[in-house]
Amino acid sequence: MKIYYVYILKCSDxxxxxxxxxxxxxxFFEHQEGKHIESYTYKRRPLELVFYFEFSEVGFAIDTEKxxxxWSKIKKEALINNEYEKLPNLAKKKFK
Incomplete structure (x- = not known):
């Protein structure tokens, strides 16, 4: 069975x-080495792998990545820090 990953990298900025x-x-090696000059991470190295999920279904992995x-930076940090209970509140829109 093939495994797919959705991952989050923390950039130097x-x-x-x-x-x-x-x-x-x-x-991750390709990101760190700067394989793709046009990529978001190229000028933001060094990088740190801070989170990843494993999936057995490619479609579900792609949907999760999208x-x-x-998500906002705050919501990503809650996920990275395993603060899953915060995710629903961070998903709600704030109205004035």
Missing amino acids: KTYYTGFTSNLEQR QIKK
Whole structure:
């Protein structure tokens, strides 16, 4: 069974990058080495792998990556810190 990963990298400028891969170790190496000059992480190295999920279904992994990419920095940090109870409140829109 093939495993897919959704991962979050912390960049040197304190931003987060969320990605998807079937080979986490290789993909992280590519980010660290700057394989793709045009990528978000290229000028933000060094990087730290701060979180990842494993999936057995590629479609679910891709959908999860797309969802997390839309999240705020605060919500991503709650996920990274295993503060799952905070996620529902961070998802609610604030109205004035």
